Amino acid sequence: MLYKNIAKPVLFRMDPEKAHHLTIDGLHTVANLPGGRALLRGMYSVPAYAELETSLCGLRFANPVGLAAGLDKNAKAVPGFSSIGFGFMEVGTVTPKPQAGNELPRLFRLPEDAALINRMGFNNVGIETMAEHLRQAGKRTIPVAVNIGKNKVTPNEQAEEDYRACIRGLYGYGDFFVVNISSPNTPDLRNLQHGDDLSRLLAAVQDEMKLQHQKHGGQAKPVLVKIAPDLEGDEITYMVRTIVDSGVSGIIASNTTISRAGLTNKHKGETGGLSGRPLTEKSTQLIHTIYSATEGKLPIIGSGGIFSAQDAYDKIRAGASLVEVYTALIYEGPGLIRRLNEGLRELLRKDGFKHISEAVGAAHRS
Numbered sequence: 001m002l003y004k005n006i007a008k009p010v011l012f013r014m015d016p017e018k019a020h021h022l023t024i025d026g027l028h029t030v031a032n033l034p035g036g037r038a039l040l041r042g043m044y045s046v047p048a049y050a051e052l053e054t055s056l057c058g059l060r061f062a063n064p065v066g067l068a069a070g071l072d073k074n075a076k077a078v079p080g081f082s083s084i085g086f087g088f089m090e091v092g093t094v095t096p097k098p099q100a101g102n103e104l105p106r107l108f109r110l111p112e113d114a115a116l117i118n119r120m121g122f123n124n125v126g127i128e129t130m131a132e133h134l135r136q137a138g139k140r141t142i143p144v145a146v147n148i149g150k151n152k153v154t155p156n157e158q159a160e161e162d163y164r165a166c167i168r169g170l171y172g173y174g175d176f177f178v179v180n181i182s183s184p185n186t187p188d189l190r191n192l193q194h195g196d197d198l199s200r201l202l203a204a205v206q207d208e209m210k211l212q213h214q215k216h217g218g219q220a221k222p223v224l225v226k227i228a229p230d231l232e233g234d235e236i237t238y239m240v241r242t243i244v245d246s247g248v249s250g251i252i253a254s255n256t257t258i259s260r261a262g263l264t265n266k267h268k269g270e271t272g273g274l275s276g277r278p279l280t281e282k283s284t285q286l287i288h289t290i291y292s293a294t295e296g297k298l299p300i301i302g303s304g305g306i307f308s309a310q311d312a313y314d315k316i317r318a319g320a321s322l323v324e325v326y327t328a329l330i331y332e333g334p335g336l337i338r339r340l341n342e343g344l345r346e347l348l349r350k351d352g353f354k355h356i357s358e359a360v361g362a363a364h365r366s
Contacts, residue, residue, distance in 0.1 A: 003333025016107040016116075024072060027080030040083035044334045046341045051348060051355050054087070056299055056321050057222035057249045059143045059175060063087035064356060065312065065340050068303050068324035069147035069178065069226075070118070074125045078137040078144060085337035088322070091130070092147030093180045096165040098126035099151055102185065106272070109330075110265035114307065115279075116327050118256070119272030121185045122149050127169035134173035146174035147226070149186065156188055156197060160204035167205065171212035176221050179205055179248075182228035182255035184273045190228055193239055202246035222249035229254035229282045229304060236286070240293045250299035252324070253290055254283045276327035280305030284318050288363065291319025296361045307332065309343020316344075316356065317363040 011019040030036045046063055054061040067081055069090035081089050101123025108117045124130070134144070148166035150159045163179060170177075181192040181201070192201055205223060213220045225243050243251060256273025263278065283304025290300055302320030306312050307328040315323050328336055344356065353359050 003335060008331075008333060012109065012111075015105070016109050017104070020071075020107065024077050027077040031077065031080035031083060037079055037083045040080060044084035044338065046085035046087075046338050049341065049345055051353075052087075052341060052344060054321060054356060057176065058219055059088075059222065061087040061143060061322060063341050064316070064322045064344070065337055066090065066301070066322055066324045067329070068326040069093055069145075069180070070120075071326055071329070073120075073123065075130050075133040075137065075144075075146075078134065082141045082144075084334045085341070086142055088143040088145065088175075090145040090147045090178060090324070091134075092124065092178075093122050093149040093183065094124050094127055094130050094146065094166060094170070095122050095149050095151045096127055096162050096169070097151050098129070099123060108267040108270050108272075110263065110267055110276070111331075112265045113263050113268075113276065113278055114327070114331055115263070115265070115274055115276030116330065117267060117270045117272045117274050119185045119270070121152065122183065127166055131170055131173055134170070140175065143175040144173075145176045145178050145224075146170050147178040147180050149180045149183065150189070152186055156191060159192060159197075160201050163201065163205050164208040167208045167212055171209075171221070172216055174221065176249070177205075177209070177223040178252060179223060179225045180255070182226050184228070184256060184258050193227060193231070194235070195238075195242075198239065198242050199246070202243065202248060206247055224248060224250040224252050224299075224301065226252040226255055227286075229257045229279060229286050230259065231286070236289055237293060240290055240298075244294060244298055250301065251290055252301045252303055253286045253320075254279070254304050257282060275304070276331075277305050277307060280307070280311055284311075284314050287315055287320050288318040291361055292364060296364070306340070307336075309340050309347060312340050313344060313347045313359070314363075316359050317361070319361045319364070321357075321360050 052063045067089035075091035102121035106119045150162035256275045301322045302315030303324035312323045
């Protein structure tokens with residue numbers, strides 16, 4: 001109630017991007033105060049529920065609810081986000097060189113639609129500064145994924161070098177990596193989702209991951225591919241086949257959409273990627289399609305329009321092993337994370353499942 005009654009009214013009177021920076025800076029500051037992380041855990045942490053603990057790709061997740069990429073773009077608030085109940089989080093998208101992103105304004109709230117539109121354009125501090133932020137964050141309490149992309153000025157023909165550079169510079173700091181080829185806000189980026197371009201890129205990514213594993217030692221780190229929700233029919237089939245053949249660890253479904261179907265807010269015509277409630281069904285159906293196409297053999301992280309435990313559960317039943325939130329966190333506040341986990345426990349119990357792994361893909365067995 002603290003968020004909805006006090007913080008949200010203040011933040012929603014501000015420009016969305018200014019409110020975004022204030023939130024990240026505030027969480028960074030609180031987490032670095034003496035006792036700050038303990039305070040955040042006391043207010044928002046999620047109890048350790050055995051039935052929600054998940055192992056995936058060699059990593060342990062205390063619960064299946066994670067933070068999607070795009071909120072902590074520069075890994076500035078990792079200790080803060082790690083203290084409010086998430087089971088894991090993504091940082092980024094990061095590019096090799098710092099870049100300012102697109103012109104302002106570039107972030108819009110659509111309250112009537114419970115949605116956001118952004119055309120940020122991979123604004124970030126670059127790999128060197130992100131590495132320093134992750135080093136300063138210290139010992140991990142949850143798995144942290146590094147979401148990687150290419151600089152705007154890098155042509156697609158040279159994109160693999162940017163992804164390699166991100167892996168080289170940040171391999172020692174991420175627990176797993178996410179290849180972002182699906183943002184609609186970098187020109188031609190989505191073209192990398194198709195055909196030979198995708199095959200070459202993923203081959204380069206896999207090669208660099210192996211090289212860095214040999215250099216750093218330890219357990220090999222997973223790498224997933226984040227895809228767009230605006231694919232249809234054969235496009236999805238071919239893409240999934242290419243991803244499976246590449247040997248990557250899994251898929252995140254999905255990124256933002258360029259669709260504007262059903263929107264009512266005055267900002268509905270703004271260019272950019274749409275996230276939030278309008279994406280709920282679209283991303284769940286994509287998860288269902290991917291799970292079916294891979295016969296459940298390729299791990300999926302579900303993202304897009306999760307506002308309730310039922311939304312998360314629908315994605316899990318469709319085939320997701322983990323889920324991510326972003327837009328709902330803006331509208332609902334950090335108390336959302338605990339509500340999602342507690343709601344998932346109830347839904348599992350209602351369906352007679354003793355562990356969340358039993359519910360993964362259950363919609364295909366009904």
